[in-house]
Amino acid sequence: MSENRAISDIGGLPAGPIDREDHEPTLVERRIDALMMLMRAKPRAFWGADENRRTIESLTPEFYEGSAYYQRWVTVMRRLMVEKGILTEAEIEDKLAEVRARHDEGGAK
Amino acid sequence: MSRFEIGDRVRVARAFPPGHVRTPVFVRGLTGTVVRYFGHFRNPSELAYGMTGLPELSLYQVAFDMDDVWSGDGAYAAGDTVTADIYENWLEPAEDKKNAA
Amino acid sequence: MPHDAGSHDHDHDHTKTFQPDIKEPTEDWEFLEIALRELLIEKDVISAREIADTIEAWDQKTPENGAAIVAKAWADPDFKARLLADGNAVAAELGYKIEGTKLVVVENTSDLHHMVVCTLCSCYPRPILGIPPLWYKSRAYRSRAVREPRAILAEFGTDVADGTEVRVLDSTADIRYLVLPRRPEGTDGMSEAELAGLVTRDAMIGTATAKMPDGSRA
Numbered sequence: 033m034s035e036n037r038a039i040s041d042i043g044g045l046p047a048g049p050i051d052r053e054d055h056e057p058t059l060v061e062r063r064i065d066a067l068m069m070l071m072r073a074k075p076r077a078f079w080g081a082d083e084n085r086r087t088i089e090s091l092t093p094e095f096y097e098g099s100a101y102y103q104r105w106v107t108v109m110r111r112l113m114v115e116k117g118i119l120t121e122a123e124i125e126d127k128l129a130e131v132r133a134r135h136d137e138g139g140a141k
Numbered sequence: 142m143s144r145f146e147i148g149d150r151v152r153v154a155r156a157f158p159p160g161h162v163r164t165p166v167f168v169r170g171l172t173g174t175v176v177r178y179f180g181h182f183r184n185p186s187e188l189a190y191g192m193t194g195l196p197e198l199s200l201y202q203v204a205f206d207m208d209d210v211w212s213g214d215g216a217y218a219a220g221d222t223v224t225a226d227i228y229e230n231w232l233e234p235a236e237d238k239k240n241a242a
Numbered sequence: 243m244p245h246d247a248g249s250h251d252h253d254h255d256h257t258k259t260f261q262p263d264i265k266e267p268t269e270d271w272e273f274l275e276i277a278l279r280e281l282l283i284e285k286d287v288i289s290a291r292e293i294a295d296t297i298e299a300w301d302q303k304t305p306e307n308g309a310a311i312v313a314k315a316w317a318d319p320d321f322k323a324r325l326l327a328d329g330n331a332v333a334a335e336l337g338y339k340i341e342g343t344k345l346v347v348v349e350n351t352s353d354l355h356h357m358v359v360c361t362l363c364s365c366y367p368r369p370i371l372g373i374p375p376l377w378y379k380s381r382a383y384r385s386r387a388v389r390e391p392r393a394i395l396a397e398f399g400t401d402v403a404d405g406t407e408v409r410v411l412d413s414t415a416d417i418r419y420l421v422l423p424r425r426p427e428g429t430d431g432m433s434e435a436e437l438a439g440l441v442t443r444d445a446m447i448g449t450a451t452a453k454m455p456d457g458s459r460a
Contacts, residue, residue: 036157037166043361043412044167044211044389047382050397054376058265060272065373066296067279070288081342082189085363086161101364101379103271110274119281127277135267163414165361167388179344182416200415207389216393221408223388226415 038089039096061102068105071112079112087111143199149175150235151203153227161189164231168223171209172235176224177202184228199229303372305443307338308420311370312446313437315347316425322349329420333370340369340418348411349422350448355402356421357395357448359387360413367418371443378447388412398449399459411448421448428455 057065071078087108088096096104113119145151155170163185178201183194204224207217267273282288311333315322325332329345345367348356360366361384366374377383386394391408395401402408411419423445429437432455444450451459 040362041166042381042385043165045385047385050377050380050382050394052377057373060267060275062297063279063293064275065300066293069296070292080188082161082185083191086189089161106271106275106278110278113278118287123281124277127281128273131273131276163362165412165414179417185415204409211389216390217408218392218404221391223410223412225412226417228415
C-alpha cells in the first residue's frame with residue numbers, strides 16, 4: 033500500500049529511537065518562523081497552510097530526509113514567493129550574492 | 142446535516158489520487174468507527190493549489206483498532222486505537238457489523 | 243543603497259526577550275533567510291518591526307498557557323465541561339485567541355490515554371503551547387507514534403496500564419488536539435497556580451503524565 037505515497041506521508045514507516053535533545057530556536061529559526069506567519073496571516077494571506085504543505089511535498093526525497101526543519105521552511109517560502117509573484121528568482125539570486133559578498137568581507141549578520 | 146453519525150462504521154477509500162491529500166496512506170482501505178464530527182471545512186486538496194476549496198466538506202474523527210491497521214506488527218496493547226481526521230469524500234458506509242453487538 | 247537590514251537587531255528597540263544571535267550564518271539556508279527578509283523589507287512588503295514583534299509575540303506563547311488551562315479544568319468542573327465542548331471559545335475567555343484551527347481538548351482517564359501526533363507534517367496547538375519540540379517534528383516520532391505508541395511511552399518513561407486504552411490522535415486536518423492529563427493523586431486543596439506547576443508540555447501532548455506534588459511522575 034505504498035503507491036503514490038507523498039514524501040511526508042510517513043505514518044507507520046520504520047524508524048529508530050526518538051532523539052529528545054532540544055535547543056531553543058536560534059534567531060534565524062525564529063525569523064523564518066515569523067516570516068512564514070506574516071506571509072500567511074491576514075492581511076497578507078499570500079498563501080495558506082495547504083499550499084505550504086504541497087510545496088514541501090514537492091521537494092525531492094533526498095532533500096526532505098536530509099534537511100533541517102527550518103531549512104525546508106525557508107526553501108518552500110522562496111518557491112512560494114516566486115510562484116505568487118512577490119519576488120523573482122533573479123532578485124533572490126542577486127541578493128544572495130550580495131549577502132554572501134558582505135559576509136565574506138566580514139560584515140553580514 | 143452530517144452524512145455519518147457517531148458510532149457509524151466507515152471505510153476509507155483505497156485511493157491514490159495525484160496531488161496533495163490529507164488522508165494518510167496507513168488508513169486507506171481500512172474500516173473504522175466515527176467518534177467525532179467536527180463540522181464543515183474547505184477541501185485541503187483544492188486549497189493546496191490556490192482554489193477556494195468550496196463547497197465545504199464534513200470532517201470526522203475516525204478511530205481504527207491498532208490490530209486492524211498493523212496486524213500485530215507494532216508496539217501496542219490489545220484494544221489500543223489510532224484516529225485520523227478524515228473528510229467525508231474519503232468515506233463510505235462500511236458493511237461490517239463490528240459495533241453491532 | 244539598500245539599508246542594511248541584515249543586522250536588524252541594531253535598527254530599533256529590543257525587548258528583553260530578543261537575544262542577539264552572535265552565530266555567523268554558515269548554511270545556504272541561513273543566507274537565504276537574510277536575502278528574503280532584506281528583499282521584502284526593501285520592497286515594503288514587510289517591516290523589520292513586524293518581524294521583531296512577531297518573534298516577541300511567539301516567545302510569549304509557552305506551555306505555561308496550556309498548563310493554566312489544564313489547572314483551571316482540574317479545579318473547576320463546569321469550566322472543564324465547557325472546555326471539552328468548545329476549546330476555542332473557552333481558551334478565548336482566558337485570552338488565548340485561536341483562529342483558523344479548531345482546538346479540541348481530550349481528557350485522559352483511567353480507561354483512556356491520548357497521545358497526539360501529526361504524521362504528515364507538524365500540526366500542533368501552537369497558540370496554546372508555543373513552538374513544538376524538535377522530537378515532535380522528527381521523522382522518528384511522526385512515523386512510530388501511530389504504530390508503536392507503547393514503545394514511545396516507555397522511551398519517555400511513562401507508564402500506562404495494559405487495561406487503559408492508548409489512543410493515538412493523528413492531526414491530519416484543521417483540528418489541534420490538547421491533552422487534558424489526569425489530575426495526580428494528593429493534590430486536593432492545591433491552588434490553580436500550584437496545580438499548573440504540575441502540568442508539563444509533554445503531558446499535554448500525551449507522551450507523559452502530569453507530575454506528582456513531590457516532583458515524581460503521576
